[in-house]
Amino acid sequence: MPLNMTYKVLSSHLVEGRLEAGAAISIRIDQTLTQDATGTMAYLQFESIGLDRVRNELAVSYVDHNTVQVGFENADDHRYLQSVAAAKGIVFSRAGNGICHQVHLERFGECGKTLLGSDSHTPTGGGLGMVAIGAGGLDVALAMAGVPFPMVCPRVVEIRLHGRLRPFVSAKDVILAVLEHFGVKGNVNTVFEYNGDGVSTLSVPERATICNMGAECGVTCSIFPSDDVTRSFLEAQGRAEAFHGLCADEGAPYDDLFEIDLSSLEPMAACPHSPGNVKRISQLAGMKVDQVLIGSCTNSSYADMVKVGRILEGRRIAADMSLGIAPGSRQVLMMITRDGTLEKMEMAGARILESACGFCIGNHQSPSTDAVSLRTNNRNFEGRSGTASAQVYLVSPEVAALSAIAGVIVDPLAQDDIEAPGDVPVDSFLCDDGMLSFPPEDGFRVRIIRGPNIGQPPKCDPMTDTIRGEVAIKVGDKITTDHIMPAGARLKYRSNIPLYSTFVFENVDPDFHVRSAALRDEGRASFIVAGWSYGQGSSREHAAICPMYLGVKAVMALSIERIHQANLCNFGIMPLTIVTQEDYDEICQGHELVIDDAPSQVRRALEGGLVEVRDLTNGRTYGMRLDVTAQQADMLIRGGRLNQIREEMA
Ligand code: MIC
Ligand code: SF4
Numbered sequence: 001m002p003l004n005m006t007y008k009v010l011s012s013h014l015v016e017g018r019l020e021a022g023a024a025i026s027i028r029i030d031q032t033l034t035q036d037a038t039g040t041m042a043y044l045q046f047e048s049i050g051l052d053r054v055r056n057e058l059a060v061s062y063v064d065h066n067t068v069q070v071g072f073e074n075a076d077d078h079r080y081l082q083s084v085a086a087a088k089g090i091v092f093s094r095a096g097n098g099i100c101h102q103v104h105l106e107r108f109g110e111c112g113k114t115l116l117g118s119d120s121h122t123p124t125g126g127g128l129g130m131v132a133i134g135a136g137g138l139d140v141a142l143a144m145a146g147v148p149f150p151m152v153c154p155r156v157v158e159i160r161l162h163g164r165l166r167p168f169v170s171a172k173d174v175i176l177a178v179l180e181h182f183g184v185k186g187n188v189n190t191v192f193e194y195n196g197d198g199v200s201t202l203s204v205p206e207r208a209t210i211c212n213m214g215a216e217c218g219v220t221c222s223i224f225p226s227d228d229v230t231r232s233f234l235e236a237q238g239r240a241e242a243f244h245g246l247c248a249d250e251g252a253p254y255d256d257l258f259e260i261d262l263s264s265l266e267p268m269a270a271c272p273h274s275p276g277n278v279k280r281i282s283q284l285a286g287m288k289v290d291q292v293l294i295g296s297c298t299n300s301s302y303a304d305m306v307k308v309g310r311i312l313e314g315r316r317i318a319a320d321m322s323l324g325i326a327p328g329s330r331q332v333l334m335m336i337t338r339d340g341t342l343e344k345m346e347m348a349g350a351r352i353l354e355s356a357c358g359f360c361i362g363n364h365q366s367p368s369t370d371a372v373s374l375r376t377n378n379r380n381f382e383g384r385s386g387t388a389s390a391q392v393y394l395v396s397p398e399v400a401a402l403s404a405i406a407g408v409i410v411d412p413l414a415q416d417d418i419e420a421p422g423d424v425p426v427d428s429f430l431c432d433d434g435m436l437s438f439p440p441e442d443g444f445r446v447r448i449i450r451g452p453n454i455g456q457p458p459k460c461d462p463m464t465d466t467i468r469g470e471v472a473i474k475v476g477d478k479i480t481t482d483h484i485m486p487a488g489a490r491l492k493y494r495s496n497i498p499l500y501s502t503f504v505f506e507n508v509d510p511d512f513h514v515r516s517a518a519l520r521d522e523g524r525a526s527f528i529v530a531g532w533s534y535g536q537g538s539s540r541e542h543a544a545i546c547p548m549y550l551g552v553k554a555v556m557a558l559s560i561e562r563i564h565q566a567n568l569c570n571f572g573i574m575p576l577t578i579v580t581q582e583d584y585d586e587i588c589q590g591h592e593l594v595i596d597d598a599p600s601q602v603r604r605a606l607e608g609g610l611v612e613v614r615d616l617t618n619g620r621t622y623g624m625r626l627d628v629t630a631q632q633a634d635m636l637i638r639g640g641r642l643n644q645i646r647e648e649m650a
Contacts, residue, residue, distance in 0.1 A: 005246050015027060031060070053088055064095070086439050089443055114149075120539040162196055281409065353365070534559065
């Protein structure tokens with residue numbers, strides 16, 4: 001039977017289950033990646049499993065998210081990460097070496113392999129023909145221990161690309177067109193597979209940009225074929241051996257088809273406050289802009305930087321403009337230093353930022369009050385920039401650079417005095433792995449360094465027979481993990497759960513943590529009630545660990561996004577689906593809820609039964625769905641995945 005690319009890779013890694021959309025399967029993971037913000041917890045969890053060394057083919061630990069180092073906390077995290085990497089057989093990419101997804105694409109990605117990363121933009125690797133999936137840190141810790149990754153076998157949507165992009169139209173506009181069509185919700189357990197004659201016109205970094213922002217649609221991952229373009233990219237990276245051809249068989253089945261004529265696309269923007277709120281740049285042209293930031297794992301490749309440099313060359317940014325540029329990796333930075341691009345940027349008035357996530361996660365460069373900020377990254381959730389009132393628009397590097405000069409949003413297709421930046425072919429990238437530390441064979445001799453900021457993952461208790469408690473918060477639709485667990489200025493507390501927990505829902509309801517902890521201390525549960533698409537965005541498992549620490553026992557939502565759903569199960573919080581809008585309207589904050597015979601109800605849910613939740617405040621009973629696998633049901637009952645794995649390994 002002919003196979004699509006996704007099922008080819010999945011079938012060669014399948015450990016359990018059948019390849020049928022919707023079925024529970026588990027796959028072997030070849031490569032893992034972590035970053036510092038999710039990595040400390042992942043390695044603490046890995047340590048608690050008790051293995052001497054990682055068991056998967058390649059594990060890489062990147063330091064890229066929090067490199068601001070205000071106070072000792074970040075630096076302590078970096079030390080811990082470096083020492084645990086050396087001790088456990090993990091490659092360590094030091095701060096300054098670049099953003100995990102960009103560096104992984106350049107130096108480690110391998111066609112046809114599986115990659116699991118504790119970051120939701122891990123699917124960037126799909127640009128090299130990998131099945132690259134984002135997950136919580138605990139899932140990645142287990143993959144490093146050689147445990148197969150449990151997942152739902154995805155449905156596969158073919159996105160067929162035709163033709164070629166016009167000058168000034170870029171890969172960012174392709175994925176914005178995809179986002180416009182599919183939206184940010186309702187795409188769980190789906191893979192976007194790119195095919196068609198247009199594929200060969202796109203470079204690997206362009207393909208990576210498209211796969212990267214598939215995460216915003218909520219898909220499991222996105223994948224491109226590995227073809228001659230891929231081969232040339234890997235050869236230019238000095239890694240010809242990482243090439244293995246991959247394409248769909250003739251007549252391969254797909255669950256859906258979306259066709260895009262690349263030549264008909266025009267520059268676009270995702271408007272505040274969602275990557276799915278897509279408009280044409282022509283509709284926004286002329287809007288005053290205060291800040292432009294170019295970089296992030298979406299658009300910080302060498303070609304992106306060269307194009308920006310060509311647009312900025314010989315020009316100066318607007319007088320009241322702040323332009324920041326963060327090259328995606330040390331490789332990119334060294335190459336633009338060597339070819340003169342950096343000088344063009346500096347001459348134009350750009351502020352050169354570290355090769356790190358930085359501004360994208362609201363770590364610095366917060367815009368001024370009410371500012372309009374144009375950015376090339378992938379998320380513009382309200383408040384993520386660090387400024388609650390800022391209006392963030394996501395655009396291509398070309399539009400960003402032109403607008404930085406003009407001080408207003410510029411529609412490049414309406415300009416006839418500016419030459420398009422053209423293609424950027426590269427025969428050979430500058431490869432210097434000097435900022436990577438490869439682990440020694442005798443890692444057991446390495447002392448793991450733990451500063452006072454490095455805590456322990458909190459313990460989770462097994463499920464009680466009766467779960468009784470209160471709705472501690474009720475929220476609406478599209479609550480992101482940035483709402484649940486803010487990053488930015490709070491990021492440095494990722495390794496200190498008791499302290500980080502005091503910021504849960506900080507920008508939604510700053511008193512939540514006090515209420516929830518008080519209920520916990522009285523021996524009662526907290527419940528979170530939410531609308532559609534709860535937990536979109538990041539893979540941060542802290543959005544489950546910290547609520548767990550505060551005593552949250554169930555999230556009841558109209559729908560829950562894939563990675564967050566898995567994280568909730570991993571930490572023993574029931575992900576319940578509210579079945580009707582009326583039920584959602586009926587349950588209010590402060591209501592007293594009871595789940596009787598909870599473990600038996602969880603088991604019955606596996607046979608399709610609804611979980612009964614009694615509302616003592618209004619006398620109603622709600623039947624809620626618990627869409628979990630048998631393994632997840634078991635971990636919920638035992639009090640989380642770590643308890644489960646310890647008992648299995650004992
Ligand atoms: C993000 O873009 O939101 C992050 C920060 O990279 C997160 C990971 C994290 O919260 O540490 C992600 O996308 O998974
Ligand atoms: Fe880093 Fe931003 Fe990419 Fe997340 S989306 S990995 S914060 S650059």
